[in-house]
Amino acid sequence: MIDINQHKTETKALRQQWIEFIYHLQDSICKALEEIDGKTKFNEDEWARVEGKGGGGLTKVIQHGNVFEKGGVNTSVVYGKVSRKMREVLHIPLSSGETTWFAAGISSVIHPLNPFVPTIHFNYRMFELYNVDGKLCDRWFGGGTDLTPYYLFEEDAVHFHQTYKHVCDGFDEKLYPLFKHNCDDYFVNSHRNNERRGIGGIFYDHKKHDENHNTDFWFRLAQTCGKAFIDAYIPIIQKRKDTVYNEQNKYWQEIRRGRYVEFNLIHDKGTLFGLKTNGRTESILMSLPPTVRFEYNYQPQPGSEEDKLQQVCLQPRDWV
Amino acid sequence: MIDINQHKTETKALRQQWIEFIYHLQDSICKALEEIDGKTKFNEDEWARVEGKGGGGLTKVIQHGNVFEKGGVNTSVVYGKVSRKMREVLHIPLSSGETTWFAAGISSVIHPLNPFVPTIHFNYRMFELYNVDGKLCDRWFGGGTDLTPYYLFEEDAVHFHQTYKHVCDGFDEKLYPLFKHNCDDYFVNSHRNNERRGIGGIFYDHKKHDENHNTDFWFRLAQTCGKAFIDAYIPIIQKRKDTVYNEQNKYWQEIRRGRYVEFNLIHDKGTLFGLKTNGRTESILMSLPPTVRFEYNYQPQPGSEEDKLQQVCLQPRDWV
Numbered sequence: 001m002i003d004i005n006q007h008k009t010e011t012k013a014l015r016q017q018w019i020e021f022i023y024h025l026q027d028s029i030c031k032a033l034e035e036i037d038g039k040t041k042f043n044e045d046e047w048a049r050v051e052g053k054g055g056g057g058l059t060k061v062i063q064h065g066n067v068f069e070k071g072g073v074n075t076s077v078v079y080g081k082v083s084r085k086m087r088e089v090l091h092i093p094l095s096s097g098e099t100t101w102f103a104a105g106i107s108s109v110i111h112p113l114n115p116f117v118p119t120i121h122f123n124y125r126m127f128e129l130y131n132v133d134g135k136l137c138d139r140w141f142g143g144g145t146d147l148t149p150y151y152l153f154e155e156d157a158v159h160f161h162q163t164y165k166h167v168c169d170g171f172d173e174k175l176y177p178l179f180k181h182n183c184d185d186y187f188v189n190s191h192r193n194n195e196r197r198g199i200g201g202i203f204y205d206h207k208k209h210d211e212n213h214n215t216d217f218w219f220r221l222a223q224t225c226g227k228a229f230i231d232a233y234i235p236i237i238q239k240r241k242d243t244v245y246n247e248q249n250k251y252w253q254e255i256r257r258g259r260y261v262e263f264n265l266i267h268d269k270g271t272l273f274g275l276k277t278n279g280r281t282e283s284i285l286m287s288l289p290p291t292v293r294f295e296y297n298y299q300p301q302p303g304s305e306e307d308k309l310q311q312v313c314l315q316p317r318d319w320v
Numbered sequence: 321m322i323d324i325n326q327h328k329t330e331t332k333a334l335r336q337q338w339i340e341f342i343y344h345l346q347d348s349i350c351k352a353l354e355e356i357d358g359k360t361k362f363n364e365d366e367w368a369r370v371e372g373k374g375g376g377g378l379t380k381v382i383q384h385g386n387v388f389e390k391g392g393v394n395t396s397v398v399y400g401k402v403s404r405k406m407r408e409v410l411h412i413p414l415s416s417g418e419t420t421w422f423a424a425g426i427s428s429v430i431h432p433l434n435p436f437v438p439t440i441h442f443n444y445r446m447f448e449l450y451n452v453d454g455k456l457c458d459r460w461f462g463g464g465t466d467l468t469p470y471y472l473f474e475e476d477a478v479h480f481h482q483t484y485k486h487v488c489d490g491f492d493e494k495l496y497p498l499f500k501h502n503c504d505d506y507f508v509n510s511h512r513n514n515e516r517r518g519i520g521g522i523f524y525d526h527k528k529h530d531e532n533h534n535t536d537f538w539f540r541l542a543q544t545c546g547k548a549f550i551d552a553y554i555p556i557i558q559k560r561k562d563t564v565y566n567e568q569n570k571y572w573q574e575i576r577r578g579r580y581v582e583f584n585l586i587h588d589k590g591t592l593f594g595l596k597t598n599g600r601t602e603s604i605l606m607s608l609p610p611t612v613r614f615e616y617n618y619q620p621q622p623g624s625e626e627d628k629l630q631q632v633c634l635q636p637r638d639w640v
Contacts, residue, residue: 045617061616072616191595258608265585266595275511275586288578288614295610296381296392297365297602 011128011136015102018126018219022075022106023058025124025226029108030060030073032230036237040065042073047280054079059283063290067117067241071110072286078103082129085277098129098137105143106226107270109287110233115253116243118149118156118198119260120233121287123270124222141218142205143225145232146183148198148260150253152309154319156236157199161319163232164202164225171221172213179204184316189263196313197263252306255298257289264288331448331456335422338446338539342395342426343378345444345546349428350380350393352550356557360385362393367600374399379603383610387437387561391430392606398423402449405597417451418458426546427590429607430553435573436563438469438476438518439580440553441607443590444542461538462525463545465552466503468518468580470573472629474639476556477519481639483552484522484545491541492533499524504636509583516633517583572626575618577609584608 030042040062048056057076062068079102082092092098105125112119124143131137147160161180168176183203189195202225207218264271264287274284300306350362360382368376377396382388399422402412412418425445432439444463451457467480481500488496503523509515522545527538584591584607594604620626 063616070614070616191601254611261581261612261614262585262605265582266592272586281511282617285582285614286616290614291574292581292612292614293610294390294581294605294608294612296383296390296606 008134008136011139014215014219015104015126015128019077019104021223021226022077022104022124025223025229026058026060026073026075026106028227029229030062032234033062033068033071033073033110036234036241037062037065037067040068045282047283049078049080049280050278057280057283059280059286061286065113067112067114067237069111069113070290071108071112072283073106073108074283074286075106076104076283089273092129096137097131099132100130102128102130107287108229111257111289112237112241114241114243115150115245115249116153116240117237118147118240119257119289120229121146121148122226122229124226126219126222138208139215140206140208141222142207143222144179144183144186144201144203145225145229146187146198146201146203147233148256149309150256151249151305152199152312153240156239157312157317157319159235160199160201160232163228165320167224167228168202168221170224171217175204175221176202180318187263189259189267191262191266192259193314195259195310196316197260199312199319200316251293252300254289254291254293255295256309257292258294260289261292328454328456331459334535334539335424335446335448339397339424341543341546342397342424342444345543345549346378346380346393346395346426348547349549350382352554353382353388353391353393353430356554356561357382357385357387360388365602367603369398369400369600370598377600377603379600379606381606385433387432387434387557389431389433390610391428391432392603393426393428394603394606395426396424396603409593412449416457418449419452420450422448422450427607428549431577431609432557432561434561434563435470435565435569436473436560437557438467438560439577439609440549441466441468442546442549444546446539446542458528459535460526460528461542462527463542464499464503464506464521464523465545465549466507466518466521466523467553468576469629470576471569471625472519472632473560476559477637477639479555480519480521480552483548485640487544487548488522488541490544491537495524495541496522500638507583509579509587511582511586512579513634515579515630516636517580519632519639520636571613572620574609574611574613575615576629577612578614580609581612 034041042060042062045059055078057074059072059074061072063070079100082098082101103125107123109121110119122145126141128136129138165176179202180200183200184196186203187197209215271284300310354361362380362382365379375398377394379392379394381392383390399420402418402421423445427443429441430439442465446461448456449458485496499522500520503520504516506523507517529535591604620630
């Protein structure tokens with residue numbers, strides 16, 4: 001068995017702060033979404049890892065709401081021995097002294113009912129490696145938030161990107177352009193002419209203490225980006241949730257949700273790593289949309305609102 | 321450019337017979353399905369590979385029918401230079417003289433509208449490798465047919481398996497048990513407690529001329545298995561297509577179709593290889609079901625008809 005409490009006090013304190021942050025964020029985001037939904041509440045599933053592996057998580061899921069057809073906000077706090085598989089994936093040399101790892105994060109995907117309200121995804125995580133004496137060897141942060149609309153409202157895209165640019169600029173003006181570019185590069189259906197999953201947002205990984213930014217910097221950045229969900233997304237929901245839609249709008253949403261499924265199951269590294277290393281399947285696949293269509297060779301009418309969305313996924317734009 | 325016609329006469333003749341077989345099978349299966357559907361016909365898309373790569377295919381798709389909600393029967397006849405990627409996947413040593421490859425096959429997935437009619441999939445293919453002088457270096461056959469019901473009718477399962485056992489036994493009584501086992505081992509959602517995609521069928525690969533069976537044997541086996549589609553599937557459609565179903569039955573079908581999507585996009589080697597090596601995306605993803613549901617932690621009522629199906633997917637049975 002692994003005793004995660006053997007680790008040194010200062011790293012324990014930081015870990016504890018991070019865990020408190022993700023639980024608090026989960027709680028406040030779920031409350032904000034419940035308030036706007038007005039009908040349905042999140043259900044909670046607390047789970048523990050099996051087979052003597054350490055930690056577990058709290059999966060919170062909302063389904064069949066007024067506003068949210070399906071959505072989840074998950075936290076997980078997990079740790080274990082560094083396996084050969086993990087060494088491969090994380091490029092840790094076999095000779096190095098890392099023996100245990102620790103990871104804690106929050107992730108969320110929200111699929112609204114109304115096709116004029118975009119889907120949102122975010123994930124913020126901290127990863128640590130320790131040696132046999134419980135000494136911290138390495139620590140990094142990763143995260144991001146991205147938007148997947150079914151219809152393009154340019155003002156919403158600008159608002160969303162502007163929110164994260166503003167947050168990032170408060171830390172370092174170099175960050176937003178870099179993270180925006182990362183995001184456009186990551187959420188790509190390469191098997192569909194490099195069509196993006198949506199209109200992007202920010203995405204970063206392996207951020208650690210270096211000559212420019214210390215651990216505290218990356219910690220606070222993740223906190224601030226995580227909390228910005230409310231400012232970035234809630235006004236868009238408010239503005240679009242009562243838009244009248246027809247069957248054709250819903251059809252198109254379900255076709256686009258098909259692309260979401262394709263990205264998550266074919267390309268998303270986190271999803272595939274989780275599924276292939278005995279992660280909790282139901283929590284990982286919470287991200288999949290509630291109803292989906294796959295139609296052979298579906299093409300929107302050139303010049304239509306549907307086509308406009310597709311074009312912006314094929315050619316990402318700078319929004320701010 | 322590759323000149324596929326440089327190859328020797330006897331191999332050209334066999335290749336030509338195989339191509340005629342798959343086109344003829346495609347035609348006769350589509351006709352049989354159109355007849356039973358009574359409303360909708362297959363649409364044809366003839367396509368050619370791009371970027372100077374050789375060959376192409378004929379994709380035939382039926383949608384929004386009386387009986388078939390979505391289905392496709394595809395043939396492809398393709399060839400090219402042996403790439404590094406292909407050497408890796410096919411385990412061809414770098415030093416070996418194979419310079420060009422040739423592949424021709426037929427594949428099909430049929431998704432009926434009525435949840436009491438099962439989905440079926442089959443695929444039969446021939447693969448060849450040639451050296452720089454156009455001499456055949458290697459040739460093998462692969463294929464299989466498997467059934468994915470949403471409700472379990474034991475008599476249908478027995479009929480389906482009995483049909484392929486009968487076909488295989490006509491060639492060699494050792495084959496069916498082996499191919500049935502292969503099939504159960506292949507169509508597995510390992511991320512869902514090794515739940516199978518359906519109730520299986522037969523599956524085989526890399527069958528080539530050896531001390532027991534010559535090329536002609538494997539060619540004729542593929543032909544006979546391919547043609548057995550009619551006997552194996554059509555009687556089941558006839559028996560079930562007019563069964564009255566309700567919303568709950570359709571809901572369950574769409575939940576199970578979600579598992580079909582998961583298998584095809586996460587685990588199916590053919591799908592992933594095709595998508596990651598610039599195959600024709602629309603033809604490959606023709607296999608995905610028309611409407612699908614992903615619900616968090618959906619569990620059928622213990623002892624229900626839905627649960628009975630799920631249990632048989634978790635624990636494959638011997639049907640004959």
